[in-house]
């Protein structure tokens with residue numbers, strides 16, 4: 495079976511994981527950090543993408559370097575290629591050239607020779623319109639949606655509960671969570687709730703977000719990039735809101 499990224503409901507993200515930190519990544523960002531164990535950094539290196547059968551690149555030599563448990567934000571005009579990039583990172587399409595991987599570093603800050611492939615299982619994605627992909631409001635409700643509706647005895651319920659537990663454990667939690675416009679279309683209360691959730695998740699995960707809602711997300715952002723029309727990504731501070 496082909497592997498696929500974990501597709502996550504925005505109201506149901508939970509758990510914890512680790513993607514180790516990268517000294518050199520931190521050096522290039524404004525973060526301070528403590529080196530304690532393995533070090534690593536999520537990397538997009540010279541990625542270009544041209545959809546099959548087309549003549550124009552949607553992405554041109556895109557580079558991203560994002561340390562563990564940091565929050566990266568991509569902003570830019572509609573149609574510039576932001577969603578296309580997230581789809582490549584999630585493993586839903588393959589780059590025409592370039593690579594996407596996890597770079598490990600030694601305690602001396604030097605890149606180790608071998609890098610680790612960013613397999614789709616390590617990435618969770620929250621799509622721009624999650625209601626198109628889910629029928630329930632939480633992971634639990636989603637997973638048990640197909641349970642038999644008829645009454646079952648205790649034995650049947652125990653069996654189903656055990657299968658559910660195995661299913662959740664086998665999916666695990668991603669190292670990198672990417673979110674496409676997580677605040678779009680929400681009312682003020684839901685927006686505040688999602689910002690709070692992202693702040694909490696940043697303690698556990700590396701987050702890469704595409705959004706036009708710069709003001710609300712600004713307090714969380716460690717690194718930001720602007721996608722220019724034509725799929726060119728530049729590291730750039732958020733514009734003053």
Ligand SMILES: Nc1ncnc2c1ncn2[C@@H]1O[C@H](COP(=O)(O)OP(=O)(O)OP(=O)(O)O)[C@@H](O)[C@H]1O
Nearest residue numbers: 545548552570571572573574575576577578579721
């Ligand atoms: N398979 C494809 N073939 C050709 N063009 C495509 C394909 N997929 C996307 N595009 C075009 O690529 C451009 C970038 O699309 P993309 O959805 O990545 O932009 P975006 O920056 O996420 O926009 P928005 O902010 O509106 O979501 C758009 O002009 C889109 O029409």
